Amino acid sequence: MASWKYVKIGDVCTVERGGSPRPIDKFITDDPNGINWIKIGDTDDSMYITKTAQKIIPEGMKKSRYVQPGDFLLSNSMSFGRPYILKIDGCIHDGWLVLRDNNGVFDKRFLYFYLSAPSTYQKFKNMAVGGVVNNLNSEMVRGVTAPIPTMEEQMKIADVLDMVSKLISLRKEQLAKLDQLVKSRFVELFGDPVDNPTGWETKQLQELVTDDCTISYGIVQTGDDQEEGVPVFRPVDIVNRIPVRSELKKTTEEISNKYKRTILKGRELLITVRANIADTCIVGEEFAGCNVGRGIVPIRTKENEMVLEFLKYQIDSKHLNDNIKALAKGITLIQLNMEDLREVNLIVPPIEQQKTFVEFAKQTDKSKLAIQQSLDKLELLKKSLMQAYFEGGEENGRRDSN
Numbered sequence: 001m002a003s004w005k006y007v008k009i010g011d012v013c014t015v016e017r018g019g020s021p022r023p024i025d026k027f028i029t030d031d032p033n034g035i036n037w038i039k040i041g042d043t044d045d046s047m048y049i050t051k052t053a054q055k056i057i058p059e060g061m062k063k064s065r066y067v068q069p070g071d072f073l074l075s076n077s078m079s080f081g082r083p084y085i086l087k088i089d090g091c092i093h094d095g096w097l098v099l100r101d102n103n104g105v106f107d108k109r110f111l112y113f114y115l116s117a118p119s120t121y122q123k124f125k126n127m128a129v130g131g132v133v134n135n136l137n138s139e140m141v142r143g144v145t146a147p148i149p150t151m152e153e154q155m156k157i158a159d160v161l162d163m164v165s166k167l168i169s170l171r172k173e174q175l176a177k178l179d180q181l182v183k184s185r186f187v188e189l190f191g192d193p194v195d196n197p198t199g200w201e202t203k204q205l206q207e208l209v210t211d212d213c214t215i216s217y218g219i220v221q222t223g224d225d226q227e228e229g230v231p232v233f234r235p236v237d238i239v240n241r242i243p244v245r246s247e248l249k250k251t252t253e254e255i256s257n258k259y260k261r262t263i264l265k266g267r268e269l270l271i272t273v274r275a276n277i278a279d280t281c282i283v284g285e286e287f288a289g290c291n292v293g294r295g296i297v298p299i300r301t302k303e304n305e306m307v308l309e310f311l312k313y314q315i316d317s318k319h320l321n322d323n324i325k326a327l328a329k330g331i332t333l334i335q336l337n338m339e340d341l342r343e344v345n346l347i348v349p350p351i352e353q354q355k356t357f358v359e360f361a362k363q364t365d366k367s368k369l370a371i372q373q374s375l376d377k378l379e380l381l382k383k384s385l386m387q388a389y390f391e392g393g394e395e396n397g398r399r400d401s402n
Contacts, residue, residue: 010142
């Protein structure tokens with residue numbers, strides 16, 4: 001905000017890089033009294049790091065960086081700039097930067113939210129070096145400016161953002177629980193579709209699709225996004241979200257018509273076959289005429305044999321989903337071969353039993369939709385609050401502080 005004083009992070013905090021004892025395998029220990037070895041894999045959506053999967057021997061600490069509860073960690077390579085607050089002590093490798101507010105200038109949650117803000121991420125991104133993977137170094141972070149409101153203001157802002165963040169986490173947990181409820185119900189009624197302990201009839205996917213469904217991937221090169229044109233689904237449009245037609249990127253009709261085999265008719269199962277393998281989404285009549293990109297395959301089933309929603313939940317079941325993922329190949333970019341997908345074996349219970357399960361799933365989906373709408377509103381609210389608190393005031397703040 002305009003009245004706030006802005007300072008360089010390096011003027012009020014120490015910023016240091018982690019260190020890695022090498023070869024690390026020689027320093028890892030099973031001793032429960034060993035020193036916590038903090039890695040990216042020990043993080044989740046929380047602002048805190050509370051435990052580690054591995055520990056190192058004391059000799060490793062001499063070649064690493066010791067950190068304490070209350071310190072901030074920033075990833076300086078993968079997911080670069082993502083902040084975490086430590087609730088444990090331990091050692092960090094050279095993929096981390098530690099930021100320490102020795103003078104108590106910041107409320108810890110306020111600093112966390114500032115470092116998490118899109119505007120701060122953009123500052124990091126503008127400074128980051130590297131090709132495929134961006135990298136931050138301690139000098140760059142020291143040069144980033146941060147606001148210093150009064151401690152009372154910091155705490156009030158942190159309280160608001162913390163409350164919204166907790167509600168967002170709650171909605172995500174509710175969605176995850178409903179997903180698990182449906183998956184558990186599927187296994188309860190039909191068993192594991194891979195082991196098939198009930199002995200249901202089985203067929204390959206290619207035997208269950210309509211005659212006009214070729215089980216093929218979509219447009220290889222969609223070209224630049226068009227103002228007017230044919231909407232195209234990409235994996236990012238269906239993974240952990242409900243797709244919206246107006247938000248899809250568009251290609252030209254000329255390009256889309258080269259891939260008529262994957263133009264949607266409405267009511268298809270979309271399955272990802274590149275990068276994120278075997279994520280699924282059902283799209284309805286409102287998406288008729290859209291197309292899909294290289295990373296997606298549209299599926300239409302003979303619904304007198306396999307109800308589309310039943311197919312989705314079968315593919316989503318853990319054992320089968322893991323099996324499909326295991327079929328993917330590639331080094332730089334993993335992808336699923338179409339022949340392997342066509343030959344995936346599926347259980348085919350009687351159609352009435354499929355429909356009974358699908359009705360249960362649809363009722364659950366209604367609850368999910370209401371929760372998802374609430375989640376979307378909360379995420380939009382958090383974004384607008386972050387913008388209001390952390391964007392646009394820096395230049396005025398500098399002038400006021402001079």
